[in-house]
Amino acid sequence: MMTLMPGWFPLGDCELLVVSDGVLRLDAGSVFGVTPRVMWEPLVGPLDEEHRLAVGLNCLLVRSQGKLILVETAVGNKTTRVPAGAGVAQAGTLLEDMARHGIQPEDVDIVINTHLHFDHCGGNTTYRDDKLALTFPRAQYFLQKGEWEEANHPNERTRASYLPENLEPLADSSHLELVEGEAEVIKGVRILPAPGHTVAHAIVEVASAGQTALxxxxxxxxxxxxxxxxxxxxxxxxxxxxxxxxxRILGRAITENALLVSPHCPPGLGRLRLVDGKRKWETL
Ligand SMILES: [Zn+2]
Known part of the structure; x- marks a missing residue:
C-alpha cells in the first residue's frame, strides 16, 4: 500500500501534487478573444483597475517509478520583463510552495514545458551569483523541438511572449531534451502535440493502472x-x-473521465463532465 504524502493525489501507481507559482494577471479581453465582452463579463469575477483577470499559475509534480517530474515552471522569479498588459506582482512563489512540501530544486529529475511562453517556462532558469542558471540543476528539460525553434526565432507577433533569459542556459546544454510529436518521457508519462495556442504547443498525459490525468x-x-x-x-x-x-482533447477527457490539470483554471485540478448535454468544469 502506497503511503501518500499530505496534499498528494493518487493516480494508479503515481502521485500528483499541484504546486503554485502564484497569480498572473492577463488582459481580460485578450483572454476571451473574439467573444463579446457582454457575453463573458457577467460570468467572470471582478477585474482589476487595468481590466485584467487574475488566473492561476499551477504547476504539476508527478512522482512515479522513483522519478520526480515537474510539469511547467510558470513565471519564476526573474520578473524584470513581462509582455505589456500582464501582471506578475504576485507570481514567483513556486520554489516556496515546493519547499512547503519538502521538495528542493535538486530533487527534480525531469522538467516538462507545454510551450515556452514566459508564464510557462519562466521558472526554468534563475539568477545564481548574478549569472543565469538552470533552476533545477539535475533535471533534464523536455519540450517540443518546434516550440524551441519558434521561441528562438520569434516574429513580430510572438516576440513579446518568448524571453531569451528563460531559454539561454538550456541552449547547447546536455540538459535539453527536444522531442518531436508524441514522446514518452518515462513509462506512463507522455508529451502529446496539442497545436493551436502555439504551433508546437503540447499537453502532458500521465497514465497509470487505467487512470489518466492530462x-x-x-x-x-x-x-x-x-x-x-x-x-x-x-x-x-x-x-x-x-x-x-x-x-479532440476535451472530448477524450470526458469519455475517459480523465483528471484535468490546468495551469490557469483554479484550483488546478478538476474534471470535465457532461451535465444535461453541456460541458461542466468540476473542481476537485
Ligand atoms: Zn499561459
Missing amino acids: YIGDLAQHPLMLERLAWISSFDVLPLVALETKK
Missing part, C-alpha cells in the same frame, strides 16, 4: 473556455486549429 497547458485560460469550445483566446496563434485540438 495537464492541458493553454487549451484554456479560464474554466468558461473549457465549457465553451468556441471561446478561444486571442493569444492563440492558430485559433481554428486550437478549436479542433480542444474538441
Whole structure:
C-alpha cells in the first residue's frame, strides 16, 4: 500500500501534487478573444483597475517509478520583463510552495514545458551569483523541438511572449531534451502535440493502472473556455486549429473521465463532465 504524502493525489501507481507559482494577471479581453465582452463579463469575477483577470499559475509534480517530474515552471522569479498588459506582482512563489512540501530544486529529475511562453517556462532558469542558471540543476528539460525553434526565432507577433533569459542556459546544454510529436518521457508519462495556442504547443498525459490525468497547458485560460469550445483566446496563434485540438482533447477527457490539470483554471485540478448535454468544469 502506497503511503501518500499530505496534499498528494493518487493516480494508479503515481502521485500528483499541484504546486503554485502564484497569480498572473492577463488582459481580460485578450483572454476571451473574439467573444463579446457582454457575453463573458457577467460570468467572470471582478477585474482589476487595468481590466485584467487574475488566473492561476499551477504547476504539476508527478512522482512515479522513483522519478520526480515537474510539469511547467510558470513565471519564476526573474520578473524584470513581462509582455505589456500582464501582471506578475504576485507570481514567483513556486520554489516556496515546493519547499512547503519538502521538495528542493535538486530533487527534480525531469522538467516538462507545454510551450515556452514566459508564464510557462519562466521558472526554468534563475539568477545564481548574478549569472543565469538552470533552476533545477539535475533535471533534464523536455519540450517540443518546434516550440524551441519558434521561441528562438520569434516574429513580430510572438516576440513579446518568448524571453531569451528563460531559454539561454538550456541552449547547447546536455540538459535539453527536444522531442518531436508524441514522446514518452518515462513509462506512463507522455508529451502529446496539442497545436493551436502555439504551433508546437503540447499537453502532458500521465497514465497509470487505467487512470489518466492530462495537464492541458493553454487549451484554456479560464474554466468558461473549457465549457465553451468556441471561446478561444486571442493569444492563440492558430485559433481554428486550437478549436479542433480542444474538441479532440476535451472530448477524450470526458469519455475517459480523465483528471484535468490546468495551469490557469483554479484550483488546478478538476474534471470535465457532461451535465444535461453541456460541458461542466468540476473542481476537485
Ligand atoms: Zn499561459
